[in-house]
C-alpha cells in the first residue's frame with residue numbers, strides 16, 4: 001500500500017502557503033483596531049493609547065525544543081506565551097503579534113499551519129491579534145514572535161526593589177524544567193504550557209517596586225532584579241512553591257531544583273510590606289519566598305536557617 005505523500009513546504013511554496021494562511025487568519029473574528037491584517041506589505045493598526053511595550057523572543061529547534069516535544073499548535077502557542085509573559089512582567093496587555101518563521105523546505109505544511117494557527121489562537125486567548133510576519137528558508141525550524149503591548153497604568157521594571165521589600169512569586173515552579181530534562185534525556189512527556197499571568201501582572205504592577213518573569217530560573221532571574229535594583233536578596237528554599245510533579249520526581253532536592261530549573265514563566269516581584277496584603281487578591285497562587293536586603297546584589301539561599309549553595313542559578317545560552 002502506498003502512503004499518501006505529506007505535503008511539504010517545497011511542494012507548496014512560500015507564496016501559496018502564505019496566501020492560504022492569510023485567508024484562514026482573515027476568517028477569524030475581526031478586530032476593530034486592526035486596519036490591515038496579514039498579507040499586505042505591513043500591518044496597519046490603530047495606535048494604542050498609553051505606553052507601548054515591545055518585546056521579542058525566539059524558539060529554535062535543537063536549542064529550545066526538539067521535534068516531537070510539542071504539537072505544532074502547542075509550539076506556536078508557546079512562542080506567543082513566552083512573549084506575553086514579558087508583557088505581563090511589565091504590567092501590560094498584549095495587543096499585536098508578528099510571527100517570523102524559519103523552516104527547511106521539507107517541513108510538512110501541516111506543521112507550519114499548526115504553528116501559525118497556534119500563535120493566532122494563543123494571541124486571541126490573550127485579547128491580542130496576529131497581524132503579520134515572515135517566512136524564510138533555513139536549515140532548522142525556528143519561530144520568533146514580536147509582541148506589541150500596552151500599559152494603561154504604571155510600567156514596572158526590574159530596577160525599583162528596596163531593602164525590606166517582600167519577594168513574591170506566582171504559581172508553582174519546576175514542572176517545565178523537569179519536563180525539559182526528561183525530554184532531553186530521551187524520555188516521554190508533555191511540556192506544560194507557560195501560564196498567562198496578565199491579570200496578575202497588572203495587579204502586581206500597582207503595588208510592586210520591581211518585577212520580572214522567571215524564564216531562566218528563579219535564582220538567576222532574582223539576581224537580575226537585584227543587580228538592576230542595587231539590593232541583595234534572602235530566599236528561604238522551604239517557602240519556594242514547588243510543582244507537585246517536581247516534588248514527586250526530585251524528592252528532598254525538589255526546592256533547589258525548582259529554584260534553578262527555569263522555563264516557569266511565573267512572575268517574581270518585590271513588594272513593600274505595607275502593600276503586601278494586596279498580593280493575596282491576585283486570582284492565582286502567590287507565595288512570599290523571602291525579602292530584599294541591603295548590600296551587594298547577591299541572592300542568599302537558606303533552608304531552615306542554614307545557608308544553601310547552588311552551583312548554577314539557572315539557564316545561560318552561551319555557558
Ligand SMILES: [Mg+2]
Pocket residue numbers: 085086089212213214215
Ligand atoms: Mg523576561
